[in-house]
Amino acid sequence: MATYGSPLYVYSRTDIEDNWRQFDQAFGTHPHLVCYAVKANSNLAVLNVLAKCGAGFDIVSVGELERVLAAGGNANKCVFSGVAKTVIEIERALEVGVRCFNVESASELQRIETVAKSVNKKAPISIRVNPNVDAKTHPYISTGLKENKFGIDIDEAIDLYKKAQNSEFLDIQGLDCHIGSQITDVSPFLDALDKVLALVEQLNDQGIHIHHLDLGGGVGIDYEGEETIDIQAYVDAIISQVGKTEIILEPGRAIVGNAGIFITKVEFLKQNSDHEFAIVDGAMNDLLRPSFYNAYHNVLPINQNPTGITAQWDIVGPICETGDFLAKNRDLSLSEGDYLAVMSAGAYGFTMSSNYNSRPRVAEVMVSDTKHQCIRKRETIQDLFAQEKLYGY
Ligand SMILES: *Cc1c(COP(=O)(O)O)cnc(C)c1O
Numbered sequence: 001m002a003t004y005g006s007p008l009y010v011y012s013r014t015d016i017e018d019n020w021r022q023f024d025q026a027f028g029t030h031p032h033l034v035c036y037a038v039k040a041n042s043n044l045a046v047l048n049v050l051a052k053c054g055a056g057f058d059i060v061s062v063g064e065l066e067r068v069l070a071a072g073g074n075a076n077k078c079v080f081s082g083v084a085k086t087v088i089e090i091e092r093a094l095e096v097g098v099r100c101f102n103v104e105s106a107s108e109l110q111r112i113e114t115v116a117k118s119v120n121k122k123a124p125i126s127i128r129v130n131p132n133v134d135a136k137t138h139p140y141i142s143t144g145l146k147e148n149k150f151g152i153d154i155d156e157a158i159d160l161y162k163k164a165q166n167s168e169f170l171d172i173q174g175l176d177c178h179i180g181s182q183i184t185d186v187s188p189f190l191d192a193l194d195k196v197l198a199l200v201e202q203l204n205d206q207g208i209h210i211h212h213l214d215l216g217g218g219v220g221i222d223y224e225g226e227e228t229i230d231i232q233a234y235v236d237a238i239i240s241q242v243g244k245t246e247i248i249l250e251p252g253r254a255i256v257g258n259a260g261i262f263i264t265k266v267e268f269l270k271q272n273s274d275h276e277f278a279i280v281d282g283a284m285n286d287l288l289r290p291s292f293y294n295a296y297h298n299v300l301p302i303n304q305n306p307t308g309i310t311a312q313w314d315i316v317g318p319i320c321e322t323g324d325f326l327a328k329n330r331d332l333s334l335s336e337g338d339y340l341a342v343m344s345a346g347a348y349g350f351t352m353s354s355n356y357n358s359r360p361r362v363a364e365v366m367v368s369d370t371k372h373q374c375i376r377k378r379e380t381i382q383d384l385f386a387q388e389k390l391y392g393y
Pocket of ligand 1: 254
């Protein structure tokens with residue numbers, strides 16, 4: 001903290017590498033590509049570490065694509081997801097040669113075909129189907145139910161595949177699904193796989209053969225001591241059912257979530273008649289998950305404080321919102337000036353941060369063994385309004 005200041009994100013390079021390799025190695029010799037979902041943490045240094053491991057990438061915007069390229073990743077290992085790819089995004093993705101577009105609607109398929117035709121290329125595509133399974137996760141991060149905006153009803157997919165089959169400018173590569181995030185039990189994944197495999201068979205009957213199956217991301221992590229998925233068992237269950245078909249997975253959270261922490265400093269302790277607040281320098285603009293999803297993050301003192309005040313603290317930020325909290329009712333011994341580590345903050349932490357309340361975004365640091373390096377400078381006050389201009393009368 002002396003070097004980098006507070007608040008701060010810190011990521012472990014070794015943990016990121018180990019987590020990715022756990023997925024990669026679980027497949028053994030089965031054809032596969034583990035595409036890290038960039039939106040979980042898109043810092044160039046994080047992407048670079050993964051690119052060096054040989055990772056593929058799951059991207060959802062041209063901004064993420066350019067980040068991957070800038071970090072040394074290969075376009076031909078990128079799958080392009082997202083419900084509303086623009087013409088410019090499709091053009092750029094075709095220009096650099098992404099591995100596959102995961103198509104989310106009939107209109108989008110049409111748009112991809114039109115753009116491919118205009119640049120005289122064949123666009124590699126996969127249809128993202130919605131298998132209508134309940135991922136039993138938070139409703140905001142559940143994506144595989146009929147009521148969600150994602151994917152195409154599994155019953156309507158065949159017609160789209162037929163359309164793609166007849167196009168000179170579309171090249172059917174695969175079939176895709178992604179049912180949600182922070183899933184801690186394999187059964188929804190296996191239910192989705194059953195439905196997807198039934199569709200593959202129907203497609204085969206129509207003479208449409210797919211080269212890969214993309215089963216999306218969503219593998220959950222341990223935030224509060226919960227049991228989660230055994231990756232080897234999950235991968236074994238997939239391999240046992242798919243013959244020789246290549247498998248693509250898109251884990252995000254499972255690669256970076258537990259490889260990062262958020263460090264924040266206790267500014268003030270404030271005790272009301274029935275609530276104890278530790279007001280810290282980090283806030284919902286830095287780490288949104290508690291406010292947005294009511295998500296739980298473990299909070300640990302960085303130095304045990306024998307002289308602190310022991311109570312059940314609500315850890316809250318300086319922002320003018322009642323929803324601005326990082327944790328509630330935590331038994332901790334605290335003094336003003338203490339540093340706290342908010343655990344499991346490597347995924348959907350910095351990437352969801354904002355400048356709300358005109359707070360500069362925090363610095364990010366990567367550590368490995370005994371070394372540490374800044375991988376994103378803390379924003380300055382000038383950065384906050386560098387793009388703004390007075391209205392000219
Ligand atoms: C968000 C997302 C992922 C990654 O989800 P995690 O829960 O972080 O593994 C993968 N694929 C798609 C299409 C996504 O939208």
